[in-house]
Amino acid sequence: MIKIRNIHKSYTNGQNNLHVLKGIDLDIEAGEMISIMGPSGSGKSTLLNIFGILDNYDDGEYFLDGSRILHLNERKAALLRNRMLGFVFQSFNLISFKNAMENVALPLYYQKINRRKRNKIALEYLDKLGLKEWAHHLPSELSGGQKRRVAIARALITQPKVILADEPTGALDSVTSQEMMDLLTEINQTGITMIIVTHELDIARHTQKTIRIIDGTIQEIVKNEAGSQKPEGRSQVRSTKYVAASNVQQKKYEKVA
Amino acid sequence: MFDLDRWQEIYHVLKSNKLRTFLTAFGVFWGIFMLVIMLGSGNGLENAVSRNFADMTTNSVFIWTQQTTVPYKGFPRGRRFNYDNDDATALRNAIPEIKYLAPRIRGGDFFSTNNVIHGLKSGSFSIMGEYPEFFLIDPLNITDGRLINDLDIEEKRKVVVIGTRVKDLLFEKDEEALGEYIQIQGVYFKVVGICKSKRTGEQAEQENQNIFMPFTTLQKTYNYGNRVGFFAITSQDGIPVSVVEEKAIEVLKQRHGVAPSDDRAIGHFNLEQEFRKFQGLFTGIRVLVWIVGIGTLIAGIIGVSNIMLVVVKERTKEIGIQRAIGATPVKVISQIITEAIVLTTFAGYFGLVIGVGLLELVNYAMESSGADADMFYQPGVDFRVAMIALTILVCSGALAGFVPARRAVAVKPIDALRYEQ
Structure with missing residues (x-):
């Protein structure tokens, strides 16, 4: 799904040239769930941004689903982000004046799907994440966990191939974090490739592989026991599998909501 | 979208x-x-x-006489001259660009005394001798009755169209003016129409004090012979009136022995230029x-x-x-x-x-x-x-x-x- 070869990236800030990524090679298979770990400034976020076509790279090669990502114009990049990728940002990044449903529906707005239809789909997704009753609330009226689930719903709604999550459990208590990881795992089991950036070992253990980045290079790639069992039926049609999975999810979240 | x-x-x-x-x-x-x-x-x-x-036709020009300033063909300078009915025919024949040509004449010097009488009332008004064409050049609102027409000209009828101000001054408030006779300079005329200026302010007031009668009637009644006071001329549509103006002046100069170089003998006013x-x-x-x-x-x-x-x-x-x-x-x-x-x-x-x-x-x-x-x-x-x-x-x-x-x-x-x- 994602293949990068010898990726280099440096930031120039006045006189200082900061070499953030120093030749990264990585293959991520379709349906894999991996975590990227590393200390602050190690380049893990930069790598995620390059995966997300939010940032460009200076040198090397990046293939997303077999096609090379190089010198894309903004329009193509936006279309790719919209169709292929789902983002779960560290700080939720919900639009403050749109309610939960409209936030979730936003990517479909950019696909020019009409309002009625996209809001219906958005409601379905919110329902799966146990947030149906909160659909018409503004982000400011939601708790941290709820906001994060809205953000996940927004990432899921375009049925992307890859979900990129930056510190998805940051600022959540351990119980909520656990639930969040269960949720992400279930999503992954529907066949969506999941890339999580985190600095918590507990979280990383939930994934199949952990990639440790230190100082711009890959230090080691660890296969995790807990997350390593391959989800079955990965090749099945994604949506049906996901609906089945999310039914369980909904029950789980009814308690919380 | x-x-x-x-x-x-x-x-x-x-x-x-x-x-x-x-x-x-x-x-x-x-x-x-x-x-x-x-x-x-x-x-x-x-x-x-x-x-x-x-609604005045803006492509119109007015031509009147002044004193000559250049001696010519044995005539001294400072000579006065008058236009006559033949000038009108000559102009029409010589200048095909003319659309309307209206010879006009102002009846005498009536300003000092009360020249118009009706019953016990009297007043001092301008008397204008007009061809019907003039009302196409400078239209008036007819509030009652009719304007002067070709038959009036032909038969030299003793009829007049009076301005609203004239009516107000000569008639009682609720008196019918149409069909009544008014005495102008000792001659009786029948009122056939009442008109009102389309202008505003002072100009309108002046126009409303006019009495219009057929051109030929005025010439004959007050002994003007075939004299013409001045010409109002409009050009054909699309032709600048200055073309007509120049030609008309040339024709008139020739007919009245005015030196071609004499610019002041013939007075003229080009409304188009003003406009x-x-x-x-x-x-x-x-x-x-x-x-x-x-x-x-x-x-x-x-x-x-x-x-x-x-x-x-x-x-x-x-x-x-x-x-x-x-x-x-x-x-x-x-x-x-x-x-x-x-x-x-x-x-x-x-x-x-x-x-x-x-x-x-x-x-x-x-x-x-x-x-x-x-x-x-x-x-x-x-x-x-x-x-x-x-x-x-x-x-x-x-x-x-x-x-x-x-x-x-x-x-x-x-x-x-x-x-x-």
Whole structure:
């Protein structure tokens, strides 16, 4: 799904040239769930941004689903982000004046799907994440966990191939974090490739592989026991599998909501 | 594409800082308001002046006699001469460009004494001998009866058309004037029509004191022989009257032994030139109004552009999010431009409505109070101008949004996402 070869990236800030990524090679298979770990400034976020076509790279090669990502114009990049990728940002990044449903529906707005239809789909997704009753609330009226689930719903709604999550459990208590990881795992089991950036070992253990980045290079790639069992039926049609999975999810979240 | 989300976003942006939005909108409002007021006032001036031209055919020229200033063919300078009926025929034959030719004659020197009598009342009025053509050159409103016609000319009928002022002075308030006889210089004439000037103010008052009778009647009754006082001539449509003017003067000079170099022997007044001058003046005023108006408008538009820049800056992160989840640059640009257009159009529309409303109010006040200002009449802007103003607004709104919109997509999405206020 994602293949990068010898990726280099440096930031120039006045006189200082900061070499953030120093030749990264990585293959991520379709349906894999991996975590990227590393200390602050190690380049893990930069790598995620390059995966997300939010940032460009200076040198090397990046293939997303077999096609090379190089010198894309903004329009193509936006279309790719919209169709292929789902983002779960560290700080939720919900639009403050749109309610939960409209936030979730936003990517479909950019696909020019009409309002009625996209809001219906958005409601379905919110329902799966146990947030149906909160659909018409503004982000400011939601708790941290709820906001994060809205953000996940927004990432899921375009049925992307890859979900990129930056510190998805940051600022959540351990119980909520656990639930969040269960949720992400279930999503992954529907066949969506999941890339999580985190600095918590507990979280990383939930994934199949952990990639440790230190100082711009890959230090080691660890296969995790807990997350390593391959989800079955990965090749099945994604949506049906996901609906089945999310039914369980909904029950789980009814308690919380 | 009409989509509620787009308008929701616009609404949110404009609402999030109401005072700022209001002040920005006010700039545009003021621009278009001033433009409308100035255009309307300009129109008011123009209407007033063109009302003084009334329906007068503007391609007309008047030609009368003066004293010669150059000796010629044995005649000394300072000679007086008169036109006659043959001149009219000669002019018509010599100049095919003439459309209407109306010989006119003013009846005697009646200003000092009361020359017109009806019953016990009398008054001093100008007596004009006219051909029917003259009323095509300088039309009058007939309030009652009829104008002078060809039969009157042919049969030299003793009929007159009197101005409203004449009627007021010679007749009782509720007395019927039509069919009555009035005595002019000892001769009785039947009143067949009452007319009213189409002009305003002093000019109208003077015209309403006129008494018109058939040209031939006046010539015969008061012993003018075949003398003609002066000519009113119009040119064929599409031909400048100055062409006719020049030719007519040449013909008349030849017929009356006036030196070709004598410019002062024949008096002439070209209404077209006069009209052109006014037209030039009003074109000038209009150009000035548009320049000033658009200048004011531009100031407002720059305000909008400025505010949109601030808005874009404030929303950098939000725009970053939108782009991260798939908003294309075109989408972002069109969103911001729409915002600018909405802001300018709304504000401008209010300016337009209030400006037009104020003009209408002034108009209404002037009409209902009966103030008959010579220099201001029916101010207002026509629909076409309003549409042009609106188009300018929308275009300039788009322009105002363009720079900020470019700014918004010039930032890399990742930088926009990282942006903290």
